[in-house]
């Protein structure tokens with residue numbers, strides 16, 4: 001049976017983990033996969049997560065199945081985190097999913113059930129796994145312009161024009177904040193303009209929020225979700241706790257579905273639970289139970305918000321350090337867009353050959369598109385990194 005198969009290509013992002021690990025050079029730098037790192041280059045378990053895990057070990061009485069939707073207390077706490085206390089609760093259903101990717105996969109299944117034939121419009125570029133994940137599930141995709149790779153700005157007019165051309169009923173995949181890979185987000189006015197087009201054209205927002213809390217604050221970062229929830233009759237929101245709780249491998253996320261009214265919400269809820277049963281049956285519990293403990297306890301929640309703020313501040317600081325170092329070491333090149341980006345990522349704006357050269361000559365790893373994860377930068381490696389980039393640019 002397997003004789004017909006050819007080896008699959010290594011994943012554009014995850015493939016870098018092994019490549020980097022196998023590189024023997026001490027000075028190597030990993031700017032590849034999107035995980036947070038401390039100044040020591042570690043991705044530690046958050047202190048508040050450790051505390052909640054201990055509570056869970058002490059208090060948990062059973063590991064029996066909970067159900068296809070996961071834990072009700074987790075779902076309620078996450079719905080509040082995402083939509084705020086003025087959210088349209090009576091029209092919303094939120095289920096626990098295996099990470100953000102699991103959420104996207106269930107969302108794809110719901111699209112195929114509810115509106116087969118509808119396309120999902122995705123930003124050009126978008127997260128490298130959006131396209132294989134959604135297209136692999138059988139959902140037709142169409143691109144909308146987003147990032148101008150030459151001038152490092154958002155192509156807002158072209159984006160709006162493309163969305164105006166979309167047929168009613170299509171979905172539009174939007175990154176709530178920390179656009180992955182560009183790091184450039186829409187302004188408040190641009191979000192309003194996109195919302196107006198979606199309403200005008202009867203398009204359905206499908207929002208991916210994988211970095212809530214990494215731009216400014218939990219509430220500020222959820223602004224586009226809340227704006228759209230106030231304006232449209234139907235939408236879907238995938239969220240992830242991988243980054244903001246550092247629970248990557250525990251696979252914690254949610255899918256929220258907003259329906260036209262509470263009756264439709266109940267039907268959507270029954271369909272999504274039925275769908276989950278046919279994919280992975282029930283979501284993993286541990287990480288979601290930890291998140292639930294943290295979100296429902298004022299003291300733990302405060303400690304989490306402080307740890308999240310420290311991660312955010314470090315990213316902002318490292319982005320600034322690299323920008324300054326490049327301005328000194330590569331003055332003929334404009335890297336000012338780094339300062340305009342948010343979250344973990346931005347494009348360096350160099351060619352795939354230069355990316356390959358950085359890896360080969362200097363042990364600096366990043367995605368072929370020149371997307372960098374600024375969490376890989378430290379005050380100790382930033383000069384080596386900027387020198388390597390400057391030397392690579394000089395080499396042509």
Ligand code: LMR
Pocket residue numbers: 013014032033034035127129180
């Ligand atoms: C990334 O974009 O690097 C992260 O979201 C990790 C992943 O799964 O690709």
